[in-house]
Amino acid sequence: MLSYLIRRLLWMVPMLIGISLISFFIMHLAPGDITSTETAFDPKSSEESRQKLRALYNLDKPVIVQYGLWMERMVRLDFGHSFASHQKPVFWSEKDKDGNVTPGMIEEALPITLLMNIAGLLITLSLGVPLGVWAAKRYGQWPDRSITLFNFIGFSIPGFWLSLLLMYWLGVIHPWFPISGMHSLNYDQLDFWQKSQDLFMHLFLPVVIPSITGLAGITLFVKNGMLDVLSQDYVTTARAKGLSDHTITYRHALRNALLPLITLIGLSLPGLIGGSVIAETIFAIPGMGKLFYEAVMMRDFPVVMGILTIGSALTLLGNLLADLAYAWADPRLRKGVMPAR
Amino acid sequence: MAHRYFLIISLCGLLAACSADVSEQNNAPYNQSFPSQSGGTFIDAMPSDPSSLIFMVAGESASSAITANIFNTLLRYNKDLDLAGELAQSWQVAADQKTITFHLKPGLVWADGRPLTSEDVYFTWQLIIDEKTRSPYASDFQLVTKAETPDKLTFVVHYDQAFSPALDSWAGLQILPKHKLAGQDIHTTSFTQKPLGSHYYQLKEWRHGEYLKLERNPKAVLGQAQINTLIERIIPDPGAQFLELMADHIDSMNMDPITYARIIPSRPELQARLNQYKALGNSYTYLGFNLKRQPFNDVRIRKAINYAIDKQEIIDGVYLGLGEQIASPYKPGTRWSNPQLKPYAFDPQKARTLLAEAGYKDTDGDGILERDGKKLSFEVLTNHGNKEREKTVVIIQRRLKEVGIDIRIRSIEWASFITRFIKTGDFDAVVLGWQLGLEPDQYGIWHSSQQKPGQFNFIGYNNPKVDKLLEQGRSEFDPDKRMHVYHQFAEALYEDSPIVYLSAGYGLTAIHKRVQGIMNPVPPAGVGYDSQKWYIPLPLRRTQIQAE
Numbered sequence: 021m022l023s024y025l026i027r028r029l030l031w032m033v034p035m036l037i038g039i040s041l042i043s044f045f046i047m048h049l050a051p052g053d054i055t056s057t058e059t060a061f062d063p064k065s066s067e068e069s070r071q072k073l074r075a076l077y078n079l080d081k082p083v084i085v086q087y088g089l090w091m092e093r094m095v096r097l098d099f100g101h102s103f104a105s106h107q108k109p110v111f112w113s114e115k116d117k118d119g120n121v122t123p124g125m126i127e128e129a130l131p132i133t134l135l136m137n138i139a140g141l142l143i144t145l146s147l148g149v150p151l152g153v154w155a156a157k158r159y160g161q162w163p164d165r166s167i168t169l170f171n172f173i174g175f176s177i178p179g180f181w182l183s184l185l186l187m188y189w190l191g192v193i194h195p196w197f198p199i200s201g202m203h204s205l206n207y208d209q210l211d212f213w214q215k216s217q218d219l220f221m222h223l224f225l226p227v228v229i230p231s232i233t234g235l236a237g238i239t240l241f242v243k244n245g246m247l248d249v250l251s252q253d254y255v256t257t258a259r260a261k262g263l264s265d266h267t268i269t270y271r272h273a274l275r276n277a278l279l280p281l282i283t284l285i286g287l288s289l290p291g292l293i294g295g296s297v298i299a300e301t302i303f304a305i306p307g308m309g310k311l312f313y314e315a316v317m318m319r320d321f322p323v324v325m326g327i328l329t330i331g332s333a334l335t336l337l338g339n340l341l342a343d344l345a346y347a348w349a350d351p352r353l354r355k356g357v358m359p360a361r
Numbered sequence: 362m363a364h365r366y367f368l369i370i371s372l373c374g375l376l377a378a379c380s381a382d383v384s385e386q387n388n389a390p391y392n393q394s395f396p397s398q399s400g401g402t403f404i405d406a407m408p409s410d411p412s413s414l415i416f417m418v419a420g421e422s423a424s425s426a427i428t429a430n431i432f433n434t435l436l437r438y439n440k441d442l443d444l445a446g447e448l449a450q451s452w453q454v455a456a457d458q459k460t461i462t463f464h465l466k467p468g469l470v471w472a473d474g475r476p477l478t479s480e481d482v483y484f485t486w487q488l489i490i491d492e493k494t495r496s497p498y499a500s501d502f503q504l505v506t507k508a509e510t511p512d513k514l515t516f517v518v519h520y521d522q523a524f525s526p527a528l529d530s531w532a533g534l535q536i537l538p539k540h541k542l543a544g545q546d547i548h549t550t551s552f553t554q555k556p557l558g559s560h561y562y563q564l565k566e567w568r569h570g571e572y573l574k575l576e577r578n579p580k581a582v583l584g585q586a587q588i589n590t591l592i593e594r595i596i597p598d599p600g601a602q603f604l605e606l607m608a609d610h611i612d613s614m615n616m617d618p619i620t621y622a623r624i625i626p627s628r629p630e631l632q633a634r635l636n637q638y639k640a641l642g643n644s645y646t647y648l649g650f651n652l653k654r655q656p657f658n659d660v661r662i663r664k665a666i667n668y669a670i671d672k673q674e675i676i677d678g679v680y681l682g683l684g685e686q687i688a689s690p691y692k693p694g695t696r697w698s699n700p701q702l703k704p705y706a707f708d709p710q711k712a713r714t715l716l717a718e719a720g721y722k723d724t725d726g727d728g729i730l731e732r733d734g735k736k737l738s739f740e741v742l743t744n745h746g747n748k749e750r751e752k753t754v755v756i757i758q759r760r761l762k763e764v765g766i767d768i769r770i771r772s773i774e775w776a777s778f779i780t781r782f783i784k785t786g787d788f789d790a791v792v793l794g795w796q797l798g799l800e801p802d803q804y805g806i807w808h809s810s811q812q813k814p815g816q817f818n819f820i821g822y823n824n825p826k827v828d829k830l831l832e833q834g835r836s837e838f839d840p841d842k843r844m845h846v847y848h849q850f851a852e853a854l855y856e857d858s859p860i861v862y863l864s865a866g867y868g869l870t871a872i873h874k875r876v877q878g879i880m881n882p883v884p885p886a887g888v889g890y891d892s893q894k895w896y897i898p899l900p901l902r903r904t905q906i907q908a909e
Contacts, residue, residue, distance in 0.1 A: 052776025058744075059421045061779065063796070063805035064533075065497035067815035073495050105412040107548035120551030128569055184600055192608045199608055200601045201571055205404075205592060208566070304596040306410070306570020314409075319776060 025344075032336045039332040040094070041087065044325060048083045053319045054103040055079075077103055090325060099126070099329075100322040104315070110326040125311060126326055132202065133295040133307040136227050141288065143231040144238050149281075151235070152242025153274060159247060167243075171236035179233050180298050186225055187302075198222050200304035226303040230296060241284065245277035252276075279350055286342020290335040294327075391634050391874035395898030402590040403876060403897065404611045406602045410570050410595045413553040416535050417489050417496045427593060430575055431558035432535035433582060435463050435482065435516075436528060440884035440891070442695055442799050443840075444528055448477070448536060448559075448582065454838045458523035463516045463531070471538050472563050472578045479510040484539035486518075494547055501530035523836035525843065529800035561586040561893045570595055586893035587878070607631065609903075612873040618681040621869040636879070638870045638888040641694075644794045645687055645865040646753060648741070651788055652859055653821040656737065661719040663858040667705040669712035669764045670757055676864045679752045684866040689851030690795060690803060692865075695885060696840065697801040699848040702855050704862065712764045723765055730765035738767035739789035742782055745772040750792045753863060757792075784814045786821070797865060801847045804831045807854070822859045875901035 054060075054077065055070040074080045078089055093100055099111035102125060109124040151171075155164040191199035198204070204218050249255065250273055258268045295309030308327065315323035407426055413419035416428045437447040446452065449463040469477035488494055489502050504527070507519040520527065541557050542550065556564055559582045562575035575591040594611060596602045603620060605611045616625075621639070625631050648670070650657035657663060676684040687693060688702035721730035721737055730737040741757070743750040754770045761768055768790075773782065782788045795806065805811050808831050811818040827850060834846040870888050872879065878895045879888065 050776065051780040056776045056779045058775050060497060062420075062497070063803070063817045064501070065420070066500035066805075067813065069497050069499050070815060072492075073497070076493075076495060101549075108412075114549070120555070122549070122551055122554060123569070184604070187601065187604050188607075192604055195608060199604050199610065200596055200598075201594065203568060203571060205572065205574070207568075301597045302601055304571070304594070304598070304601060306595075310570070310597070 028340050028343075032333075032340075035336055036329070036333060037091075040091075040325070040329055043328045043332075044087050044090065045083060047321060047324055048086075050319070053077075053079050053321075057104075057318055090322075094329070099124075099326040102315075102320055102323050104318040104320040104323070110322050111330075125323060126308070126330065129295075129306060129308045129311045130293060132305060133309070134292060136223060136295070136305070136307065137292040139223070139227045140231045140234070141285075141292070143228065144234050145285075147231070148235050148238030149242050149274075149278070152239045153246055153269065153277075155239065155243045156246030156250060156277075157269065159243075164243075167239060171239050174232045175236035177233060179230060179296070180302055182233070183225065183229050183299065183302050186229065190225065197225055200302070202305050226299050226305060230299055238281075238284075241281065242277060245280055246273060249273045249277045279346070282345045282349060283342050286338045286345065287335075289338030289341070290331050293334060294331060391901065394877060395900070397587060397878055397894070397896045398898050399585065399587045399896065400589045400899070401587075401897035401902050402592060403588045403613070403895070404592045404594060405613045406594045406596045406605060406611045408595070408597050408599075408602075411573075414556045414564065415537065415547065415553050417498060418494065418547060420497050427564075427573055427575070428535055428556070428558075429560075430562040430591065431556055431560050431564060432537065433558070433560050434532055434535055435465075436532040438532060438799050438886060440880070440886045442692075442885050444532060447532075448482075452528075458525075458836065458838055459520045461518050461520075461527060461531075463518075465514045465516065466582070467514060469559065469582045470580050471540075471559050472557055472580055474580060475538070475540055476513075477536070477538070477559050477582065478513040479516040480513070481539045482516045482536055483508055483510050484543065485534060485537045488537065488542070488547060489534065491547075498530075498533070501526065502534070523838070525835055525838045526800050526802040526804075528838075529802070562591055565590075583893070587896040588893075606635075606871065609634070609873070612876060614871055616869045616871055618683045618866075618869065621871075622681040622683060625871065634874050635871045636874055638872065638879070638883055639683060639867040640883040640885075640887050641685060641692055641797075642866050642868040643692075643798075644796050645690070646750060646792065646794045646863045648757065648861040648863060649791050649793060649820045650859065651786065651790065651820060652823070653786065654789060656719070656732075657790070659719055660857060661715045662737075663861075664705075665712040665715035665719070665764065666761065666766065667858050667861045668708045668715070669766070670760050670861055670863070671707035672704060672863055673707070674760075675753050675756050676866075678756055679749050680864065680866050683869065684864045687797075687862045687865050688855060690797065690806075690854070690862070691801065691847070691851065692797045692885070696844050697847050697851075699851040701848070702851060705858070709760075709764050716764065716766075721765070728762070728765060729767045736767060737765065738769070740769045740771055741790045741792060742778065742788050743770075743772050743792040744775045744778050746774070747772075749866070750794075754792050757863075783819050786814075786819060791820075792863070801843060802831070802835055803850075804835060807831060807850075820859060822857075824853060824857060827853050827857075877901075 101107045111124045111126045113123045155167040190197045295307035297309040297313045300307045300310040409423045411424040435449045439445040450466045452463045505518045509517040561581045563578045565576040566574040572594045672686045686704040688704045691697040720732045805817045809823040830850040
């Protein structure tokens with residue numbers, strides 16, 4: 021077991037290097053760099069100053085050299101400084117000699133996105149699993165059909181459209197929720213309880229709306245899993261034994277039906293740090309999605325690479341955790357498949 | 362974005378029809394005028410967070426929107442867009458025009474009470490020309506051969522040769538405090554998060570990506586602003602901004618023509634509490650030709666295209682009429698704009714005549730003109746995502762087709778556009794925009810020496826007469842003589858028609874009626890001019906800063 025774990029972890033190193041190499045080169049395939057943005061297209065600025073900037077950021081060197089420089093910093097876990105955002109540290113905060121702290125960009129954005137995505141995932145799961153079970157048990161009857169219809173609608177509605185609609189409805193006509201932003205302007209003067217309430221109100225719409233549109237996938241997944249399991253022989257046996265419907269559904273069937281969900285959740289781990297550009301833009305929330313999108317548009321290479329690196333590390337880690345959880349939950353895997361890898 | 366915006370607006374209309382009007386509850390006397398009063402909070406919205414609060418390295422508009430409230434410059438533009446002193450009480454240009462002496466106002470202080478002297482100005486100049494400073498705007502200051510501070514109130518700069526745009530450059534350089542920044546690395550200093558200035562406001566709080574809160578600087582060198590607190594909220598989506606405006610969570614926003622001309626007028630409850638302002642913006646859109654290529658090296662073709670395009674149609678169609686035609690690269694009504702020149706009229710017949718003169722005929726009857734078997738057909742590029750430009754090109758396409766010119770449209774993402782096409786000169790024609798600058802010098806755009814890759818005369822314009830005028834204008838300080846030079850320059854451009862001036866759009870702003878003291882009519886310097894005199898009378902203030 022331990023040797024398996026170590027082997028998997030060691031394998032992640034070359035994988036990460038490979039991923040970063042590919043990302044780095046693809047990023048540099050896109051034409052332009054930080055000096056060819058729209059704001060740089062200003063006759064008041066001179067080509068010499070742009071060349072100087074390029075040299076300062078090492079952008080005039082061959083891509084492979086730039087990659088080497090980046091790698092050299094990465095082994096020290098130094099994510100570097102943003103080009104576009106005035107040399108802000110990409111990941112961790114930094115202290116200058118007067119003791120003033122400059123917060124890192126990912127450090128600022130990540131907690132927001134994590135909070136939103138974890139809350140969203142919990143909502144999706146806590147609604148999706150019961151709905152899926154119910155739909156499977158009443159397969160072909162009205163609950164199943166209405167859940168399918170509801171999911172279908174939720175899945176098809178464009179998130180931004182629903183967001184703007186609800187912002188208008190619940191923010192302007194019936195001003196129950198704030199329209200955009202994360203904090204009230206007087207946030208600092210609130211006590212802890214009011215702060216939590218404030219945060220809750222601000223995040224309600226941006227968290228709930230993507231959860232609704234994301235519900236369809238989970239529900240369908242659980243429903244199909246349940247349908248599979250419910251037609252298995254051991255369920256028939258259980259019924260024949262006279263076990264209660266509740267026991268059959270939740271103790272015997274659901275546990276097996278949920279197995280694939282482990283993979284799904286494991287794979288959604290990297291998704292947790294990648295915010296949604298659209299939701300964040302509409303709701304004016306400074307999360308990871310906006311950070312990444314803006315970095316790409318500005319050709320802010322250190323930020324792009326920083327987010328990609330963290331993302332790919334988390335993906336690999338998520339895969340590993342999913343495999344381990346799977347093995348832990350499913351004795352068949354523990355005995356058979358796993359050692360063979 | 363625009364589609365989505367339109368969608369929500371139409372939805373709003375739909376929903377509003379079946380819902381009670383929320384704004385009726387507030388019957389504050391917005392139309393009554395009150396005497397000026399200090400205090401209150403003004404909440405504005407802008408689309409993106411500043412990258413830094415040191416403008417010389419940030420260089421983007423979000424940064425200047427904030428730093429213009431915090432830092433002073435030596436000179437500034439007054440309401441009629443003429444240069445006036447800000448920190449400088451007066452300035453003199455020496456007889457040989459190579460030396461400028463600035464005399465600072467006495468008794469200037471930073472917000473922390475330390476004196477602001479010529480030392481700070483000297484320090485700021487040294488900072489921007491420093492090899493390590495990553496400023497895109499250093500080049501004008503590198504022309505200074507020597508700077509001196511004979512005393513605390515005097516700052517002298519010497520140039521190798523007369524350089525009149527220097528005054529404009531000093532009007533753009535925000536003076537930074539030496540006692541805070543000396544010995545710091547300008548790129549990593551925390552000063553950029555916690556600046557110290559001398560202007561009307563000081564940064565109180567900055568929640569990155571959410572809002573910036575500015576508070577009145579009691580030691581402001583130009584006196585006290587009336588409004589106590591300015592809040593600039595970062596709301597990237599214009600639809601969300603508009604919803605915030607509807608809910609009265611923000612006092613002001615910049616709008617697009619649809620909101621200005623259609624949506625707000627159709628909603629009485631919004632109209633009752635908003636004032637709308639329009640003023641010519643700071644840029645124009647043009648169709649530029651690659652003058653090094655056939656057939657654009659022929660002035661008749663360029664003129665024909667100019668006559669074939671109906672500019673008013675573009676202004677009406679794209680900007681809902683909220684724009685102006687221009688005949689020179691300067692703001693109409695300002696000193697630099699040549700009143701003799703009238704925009705090229707829409708005259709397809711004249712266009713056809715010119716094309717025929719140039720030898721173009723439709724020999725195969727397909728509606729497209731040819732010469733020597735080559736069709737008059739070319740590609741127009743514009744940057745992807747700029748809806749106004751994309752719509753403009755489509756209108757141009759139709760009009761040119763009517764006179765027998767076939768154009769293909771291609772819109773390309775900005776960075777690719779610049780690196781693959783503009784820098785390499787690999788294009789036929791482009792639709793892009795230039796600033797209608799306050800400084801008339803446009804050496805970088807039109808002088809024949811500025812054609813290397815990465816420079817801004819990428820259309821390849823080369824006219825010795827214009828070169829000479831541009832050089833003359835750069836070395837002339839007398840405004841009247843300069844005006845004469847730039848009028849001649851605009852006339853030469855007009856005759857050559859190297860680009861087609863398409864439109865100059867208005868900047869459109871909505872401001873809540875609770876804000877009073879806004880200059881009306883809007884001065885040439887724009888609605889925001891003298892905003893330190895704006896005030897919010899007590900009865901009209903928000904009772905509290907609401908949850909938003």
